[in-house]
Amino acid sequence: MTGVAADPRIELTDRIARLREQRKAVILAHNYQLGEVQDIADFVGDSLELSRRAVEVEADTIVFCGVTFMAETAKLLNPERTVLIPDPLAGCPMCEMAPAEAVRKRKAELPGVPVVAYVNTTAAVKAEADICCTSANAVEVVESLPDRRLLFLPDKNLGHWVQRHTSKEIILWEGHCPTHQRIMTQDVMRLKARHPKAAVMVHPECTPEVIDLADQVLSTGGMIRWARRADADEIIVGTEVGLIHRLKKENPDKTFHPISMLSTCPNMKRITLEKVAWALEDEQYPIEVPEEIAARARRAIERMLETI
Ligand code: 13P
Ligand code: SF4
Numbered sequence: 232m233t234g235v236a237a238d239p240r241i242e243l244t245d246r247i248a249r250l251r252e253q254r255k256a257v258i259l260a261h262n263y264q265l266g267e268v269q270d271i272a273d274f275v276g277d278s279l280e281l282s283r284r285a286v287e288v289e290a291d292t293i294v295f296c297g298v299t300f301m302a303e304t305a306k307l308l309n310p311e312r313t314v315l316i317p318d319p320l321a322g323c324p325m326c327e328m329a330p331a332e333a334v335r336k337r338k339a340e341l342p343g344v345p346v347v348a349y350v351n352t353t354a355a356v357k358a359e360a361d362i363c364c365t366s367a368n369a370v371e372v373v374e375s376l377p378d379r380r381l382l383f384l385p386d387k388n389l390g391h392w393v394q395r396h397t398s399k400e401i402i403l404w405e406g407h408c409p410t411h412q413r414i415m416t417q418d419v420m421r422l423k424a425r426h427p428k429a430a431v432m433v434h435p436e437c438t439p440e441v442i443d444l445a446d447q448v449l450s451t452g453g454m455i456r457w458a459r460r461a462d463a464d465e466i467i468v469g470t471e472v473g474l475i476h477r478l479k480k481e482n483p484d485k486t487f488h489p490i491s492m493l494s495t496c497p498n499m500k501r502i503t504l505e506k507v508a509w510a511l512e513d514e515q516y517p518i519e520v521p522e523e524i525a526a527r528a529r530r531a532i533e534r535m536l537e538t539i
Contacts, residue, residue: 243504244271250511257290258507259305261297262451263473263499268296268507275477277452278304278350279365282536285309294510296502298323299518303354306518307529317506319516321498323351328406329385331355337382341402346382347373348531349389351408354520356384357528366435367450368539370396375538392435392442410496411436414469418490419444422467426488430461433469433490441469441490458482471496 248271251258259281260272269275274284278301285293285305292313295302298321306314334356338346348360349369357363364372370393373381379399383390385406394401414437423431423444432447432454442448447457451474458466458478468475469490478487509515520528 240267240504243508247271247504247508247511250508251294254292254511254514255290256292256294256511257288258294258296259284259288261301261473261499262455262477263471263496264296264502265473265500265504266476267504268502269473269476271504271507272296277365277367277450277455279367279450280452281305282308282350282365282532286536288312292511292514294507295518296507297321298496298498300326300351300353302518303520304350304532306520307354307357307525307532310525310529313514314518315510315514316516316518317503317510318501321501323408323498325349325351325385325406325408326353326356329353329356329404331359334359334384337404341382344380344382344402345376345378346384347376348384349386350532352385354524354528357531358524359527360531361534362538363531363535365450365535367453368535369393369435371539372535373397373399373401386436388438388442389435391439392448408436410471410494411469412438413493414438414441414490416440416444419467419469422488422490426465426467428463429465429467429486429488430463431467431469432457434471437469445469454478455481458485458487470494471499473499 258272260269260275282304285308294315295305302316345361348363350363350365373393382402384404387403390401390403431445433445435448465486467488472489472495475487
């Protein structure tokens, strides 16, 4: 027997690094990705930050570690580049709650009412929207429109949060995030009782009852920034548990308590290091959006990026 067996995880990350260089690729990862995927990414962020980064990259190929609507957004903004998602089944159930046909039907019932589409929608639904928004800019996007009434879809919780911050009339859609729905008020209260000095930050996809118990309501990128500058040494966190990896890594002196370990997004967790390596090796799975949809969907995303 000679030598020590190599660590297979290190071999895998080395392989990804080699392939990334050969393919002139950039790896973008959402804040909910597995820790080891975040750690090999060139950039980690929230939906808005990733959309902005997707327009700035100079690479030939973008490997998008997130869910399909995020990779689709990157493709819409980069029609000339190859955008790969390592697992094409990494969908977002909230997107499925607003099928394009149902959105067209609702629009017909509301003539003249503009549609604000959360980026958690398919390209076909973005094509029906006047403008997109993310959890980081939803209130500002709504305020930027001249209209007094608008249809907000698909997340009723984010829409409800926006309604609290605008005098406009927000017509809600019956969609939600199953992962954030698992964050319960009794879990927040139990943690607050156990850690009375801790601050509470939650994502606006949480229910209004959970939001009522929070000190801060922020996008995942907003939580990263707030945790960095907050005076609190202990923070109770109400969002998908993947965010805890980055919070701990960037704030080793602070303690983070996830409200619920059940709030995990199975679709985000479909992306593994192995699949990232295979994506680079075999150029799989390329995102394609039919041009007649892409042109209209792109307009709604670009309008958001130009506005906020
Ligand atoms: P962020 O844009 O805040 O990262 O949220 C994306 C998402 O899917 C939340 O569930
Ligand atoms: Fe969709 Fe919720 Fe997963 Fe975000 S956490 S990708 S909204 S299912």
